[in-house]
Amino acid sequence: MAALPTPKLTPNKLPGVSAASAGLNRPNPALAALDRTPAFSPLGVAYSGGADSTALLLAAAQRWPGQVSAIHIHHGLQTAADDFVRVCETTCAGLHVPLHVVHVDASHAAGESPEDAARRARYTALAGAAAQLGLACVLLGQHADDQVETLLLALSRGAGLPGLSAMAAQFERGGVMFYRPLLTTPAASLRNWLLQEQVPFVDDPTNTDERYTRNRIRARLLPALQDAFPQFRETFARSAQHAAQAQTVLQEVAREDLARIGAPPVIKALQALSRARQANVLRHWLLEAHQATPSTAQLDQLLDQVAACTTRGHQIHLKVALGHVTRAGAALGFSGPAI
Ligand SMILES: Nc1ncnc2c1ncn2[C@@H]1O[C@H](COP(=O)(O)OP(=O)(O)OP(=O)(O)O)[C@@H](O)[C@H]1O
Structure with a gap:
């Protein structure tokens, strides 16, 4: 990996309790x-050392004094990662907030993007640390601009309703609630x-690297949107x-349809549904x-294959994700890697 520029500490003043x-x-x-x-407390703040989670950590420490722990995930991906930890240590010492640094292996599997691998490792580690520390929940620092970026990224990929729902305000992972x-x-x-308050935070240099789509959206699209639609x-x-609400309804419909047509789906019962509803239940x-x-x-x-399946002899064998959908008598079947 090419050497990355050193993270910028903004502003240069480190906080003591007074700052x-x-x-x-x-x-x-x-x-x-x-x-x-x-x-609700006791709670953890997922604290990267960046601006957003720094503001969140200060607010949480003020709102729930003595009840907040900071959790920092050390991905080991950037040479600057140790500098992030040092900033986190200084800020937490100033706030009298315990800091837990968790080292993770964020290397990505074949076919997985490095960012997805880092995110997956981060959430698993945050949930593990929260469970170990007996925390009721973990707060994350994503803000309104992150939400717009996520939505635009989803649009750029041609995502369906799950993607267009962007980030949920709360979710559960590994038995831990995240907000x-x-x-x-x-x-x-x-x-x-x-x-204004001269509270230090780290500017992650990778956040301005326009090789990443999210960073291009932030640097180029958000200012244009601000101009056109404040x-x-x-x-x-x-x-x-709206998308998230519609997706919830679609999931309910899919569950009801699956209960009716059987799992695995019976082809004749599937054919009785509209094509859009077949797509919905098959995806589910x-x-x-x-x-x-x-x-x-x-x-x-x-x-198309389900629609064409009108004779006993009609075979179905289609690649789907890492497996295959096949016809198994009157129903569909799926063969794939063990889950
Ligand atoms: N290394 C990390 N350790 C702990 N939490 C993290 C880490 N990286 C990200 N997070 C959490 O995930 C949120 C979103 O991550 P994202 O990568 O968008 O933020 P960031 O630019 O690294 O930091 P910030 O959002 O604090 O400015 C962060 O606000 C923070 O709560």
């Missing part, structure tokens, strides 16, 4: 967001507050909520029963 608590003189925008969150209280808070308000953060978030069956997500083209082919 961190000086931040309490003006309202931290993250504090108002915490009032709208159902999180994203800042999803309606603009990035600039957090960063400006930290700068309310884009709220309106885009509303669209994501493949994911729930086989952890397989068909591409749009694979699902279209499968629907």
Whole structure:
């Protein structure tokens, strides 16, 4: 991996207790967001050392004194990772917040992107640390700009409703509840507050690397959206909520349809549904029963095969994700890698 530039510490002043608590003189925008969150203590803050999780950590420490732990995941991917830890240590010491640094192996499997692998390793480690520390939940620092970026990324991939739902405000992983209280808070308000209050944070150099689509969206599209539609953060978030609601309904319909047509699906019963509903229930069956997500083209082919399956002798053998959908008598079957 090419050497990465050193992370920038912004501003240059490290916090003692006084610098961190000086931040309490003006309202931290993250504090108002915490009032709208159902999180409960004792809790953890997923603390990268970046601007957003720094504002979140300060707000949480103020809201739940003595009840907050910071968890920092050391991915070991950047040469600068040790510098991130040092900033986290200094800030946490100033706040009298215990810091837990967890080292993870974030190397990616074949076919997996490095970012996905790092995210997967991070959430697993956060859930593990929270369970070990007996924390009721973990707070994450994604904000309104992150939400818009996620939605635009989903659109750029041609995602369906699950992708267009963007990030959930809360979810469960490994028995631990995660909350994203800042999803309606603009990035600039957090960063400006930290700068005004001279609270240090790390600027991750990879966040400005425009080889990554997310960074290009942040650098080029968000300023254009701000010009054209100043309310884009709220309106885009509303669209994501509509998508999430619609997706919930589709899942309910899929569960009901699957219960009716059988699992694995009986072909005749499947054919009695509309094509859109067949697609919905097949996607659900493949994911729930086989952890397989068909591409749009694979699902279209499968629907064509199901429609054409009108004689006893008609065979189905289609590649879907890492396995195959086959015809097994009157029903469909799936053969794939063991789950
Ligand atoms: N190394 C890490 N250790 C702990 N939590 C992390 C780490 N990286 C990210 N997170 C959590 O995930 C959230 C979103 O991550 P993302 O990569 O968008 O943020 P970041 O730019 O690294 O940091 P920040 O959001 O704090 O500015 C962070 O706000 C933080 O809560």
